[in-house]
Amino acid sequence: MSSAGVTILNPVPRELLLSSNGYHTPLHLTGQDELSVNVKELNGTEDYDVSENNCRRERDVSKEEEGREDAAIEPSVPRKALDRDLLEPVIVNKKIELASEVWNMINMTYEGLNSGNYPIRSAEGTGGAYFMLDSTGQNYVSVFKPIDEEPMAVNNPRGLPFSADGEGLKKGTRVGQGAFREVAAYILDHPMSGHRSLFGDQKGFAGVPPTVMVKCLHEGFNHPGELTTKLGSLQMFMENNGSCEDMGPGAFPVKEVHKITVLDMRLANADRHAGNILIGKEEENGQAVLIPIDHGYCLPTSFEDCTFEWLYWPQARQPYSPEIIDYIRSLNADEDIALLKFHGWNLPVECARTLQISTMLLKKGVERGMTPFGIGSLMCRESLNKESVIEGIVKAALDSVLPGTSEETFLDAVSEIMDQHLDEILS
Numbered sequence: 322m323s324s325a326g327v328t329i330l331n332p333v334p335r336e337l338l339l340s341s342n343g344y345h346t347p348l349h350l351t352g353q354d355e356l357s358v359n360v361k362e363l364n365g366t367e368d369y370d371v372s373e374n375n376c377r378r379e380r381d382v383s384k385e386e387e388g389r390e391d392a393a394i395e396p397s398v399p400r401k402a403l404d405r406d407l408l409e410p411v412i413v414n415k416k417i418e419l420a421s422e423v424w425n426m427i428n429m430t431y432e433g434l435n436s437g438n439y440p441i442r443s444a445e446g447t448g449g450a451y452f453m454l455d456s457t458g459q460n461y462v463s464v465f466k467p468i469d470e471e472p473m474a475v476n477n478p479r480g481l482p483f484s485a486d487g488e489g490l491k492k493g494t495r496v497g498q499g500a501f502r503e504v505a506a507y508i509l510d511h512p513m514s515g516h517r518s519l520f521g522d523q524k525g526f527a528g529v530p531p532t533v534m535v536k537c538l539h540e541g542f543n544h545p546g547e548l549t550t551k552l553g554s555l556q557m558f559m560e561n562n563g564s565c566e567d568m569g570p571g572a573f574p575v576k577e578v579h580k581i582t583v584l585d586m587r588l589a590n591a592d593r594h595a596g597n598i599l600i601g602k603e604e605e606n607g608q609a610v611l612i613p614i615d616h617g618y619c620l621p622t623s624f625e626d627c628t629f630e631w632l633y634w635p636q637a638r639q640p641y642s643p644e645i646i647d648y649i650r651s652l653n654a655d656e657d658i659a660l661l662k663f664h665g666w667n668l669p670v671e672c673a674r675t676l677q678i679s680t681m682l683l684k685k686g687v688e689r690g691m692t693p694f695g696i697g698s699l700m701c702r703e704s705l706n707k708e709s710v711i712e713g714i715v716k717a718a719l720d721s722v723l724p725g726t727s728e729e730t731f732l733d734a735v736s737e738i739m740d741q742h743l744d745e746i747l748s
C-alpha cells in the first residue's frame with residue numbers, strides 16, 4: 322500500500338493468511354496482494370523459539386492441551402453456520418477453542434450484520450473503532466477495530482498521516498499490530514485463580530473484555546478503495562457510565578485501581594490515558610468497576626512511551642493487598658510468551674524482552690513492599706527527554722554484556738542491575 326512513494330507494511334502473520342477457524346482454509350482477503358506480509362518482523366527472529374529446551378517456564382501449555390482435543394472438537398456453545406465472508410474468527414491453532422462468551426459475542430455480532438445493521442463508528446479514539454449491533458439493532462454487542470484503520474495505517478478514518486517507516490503512534494510499536502496486542506492483553510489477563518485456560522470463560526483479574534481476532538467484510542467500514550475483508554480485533558462491548566476522563570479518581574475502589582496498575586506494568590502499556598478506562602457498575606452493590614480497554618500499544622519494544630494515568634491517583638500510593646501480591650508472585654513471563662505462541666503470536670524478541678523485564682520489575686518491587694506508584698514511576702519518564710529508570714537499567718545491562726550474548730544471560734544482567742537500583746532507591 323503506498324502513498325507518496327511510501328510503502329506501508331501491514332504485517333499480517335503468515336499463519337493468519339494461511340488458515341482460519343482451525344479449518345486451514347485461506348483467508349479470502351480481497352486485494353490481498355496489496356498487503357505486504359512481514360512475517361519476520363511480527364514473529365520476531367525466526368530462530369527465536371520458546372520451546373522446552375530454551376524456556377524456563379514451568380508449564381508447557383501446548384503439552385497441557387494435548388489431551389484435550391475432544392473439548393476442541395465439541396465447543397460448549399454451538400457455532401453458527403457463519404457466512405464466512407461476513408464475519409469469522411481467525412484461529413491459528415486448531416487446538417484452541419474459544420470461550421463460550423466469545424462465541425456468543427461473535428454469533429450476536431454476526432446476527433446483527435446479517436440483519437442489515439451497520440457498524441457505527443465511534444466518535445472517540447484515534448483509530449477506526451466500530452460499535453457492532455445485535456440483530457434488533459438496539460444493543461451494542463462488540464467493538465471492531467480493523468488493522469488497516471489504526472492510527473497511521475492506510476485507511477485510518479481520522480486523516481492521521483501515514484507512518485513513513487511503519488512505526489506506530491507510540492514508540493516501539495508497529496502500525497497494523499494493534500489488534501494482536503489487543504488480543505494478547507486479553508489472553509494474558511489471567512484470572513485470580515491461576516493461568517488463563519484456553520477453554521474457560523473465567524474473567525481475567527484486571528477485567529480486560531473478551532477479545533478475539535476476526536475478519537469481517539462490510540461496506541460500513543472505511544474503504545476509500547475497493548471493498549475488502551478486514552482483519553481486526555473484536556472486543557465485547559461493556560456497558561459503562563463513561564470513562565475515567567469524566568470524573569476524578571476519588572470514587573474508585575483501591576482494588577479496582579490496583580488491578581489496572583498490575584496489568585499496565587506487566588504489559589508496559591504505552592497508552593493508559595484516562596479515556597482508556599471505562600467506568601462500569603458492580604451489579605450487587607453499585608460500586609464503580611474499572612474496565613481497561615484499548616491495549617493496542619501494550620508490549621512495545623522499548624519503554625520510552627510508557628504512560629500510566631493512575632500514577633497520580635491516591636490509590637496508587639497504597640500498598641498492594643496480600644491477595645494481589647500472591648497474584649503478582651504467580652506471574653511467569655516465560656509461560657506468558659509460550660501461551661501467546663500457542664495462540665499464534667510468536668512474540669518478537671524485543672517485545673518478549675519487554676514482558677520479561679516489566680514482569681521482573683513488578684515482582685521485585687512487590688517483594689520489597691513497593692507501592693504501584695513506587696514501581697510505576699520507575700517505568701515512566703518524568704519529562705519527555707529524561708529517560709526512565711527502567712530505560713537506564715536496560716541500557717546498563719546492554720552495555721554490560723558482550724554482543725551476541727544469549728537472551729537469558731542478558732536478562733540475568735538486567736536482574737542484577739535492577740536489584741542494585743531497587744536496593745539503592747529503598748535505602
Ligand SMILES: Nc1ncnc2c1ncn2[C@@H]1O[C@H](COP(=O)(O)OP(=O)(O)OP(=O)(O)O)[C@@H](O)[C@H]1O
Nearest residue numbers: 443445446447448450464530556557558559614615
Ligand atoms: N469494549 C468496549 N466497550 C465499550 N466501549 C468501548 C469498548 N472499546 C472501545 N469503546 C469505546 O470506543 C472508543 C474508542 O475505542 P478505543 O479507545 O479502543 O480506540 P482508539 O482509537 O484506539 O483510541 P485512542 O485514541 O485512545 O488510542 C472508546 O473511547 C470507548 O468509548
Ligand SMILES: [Mg+2]
Nearest residue numbers: 446596597615
Ligand atoms: Mg482509546
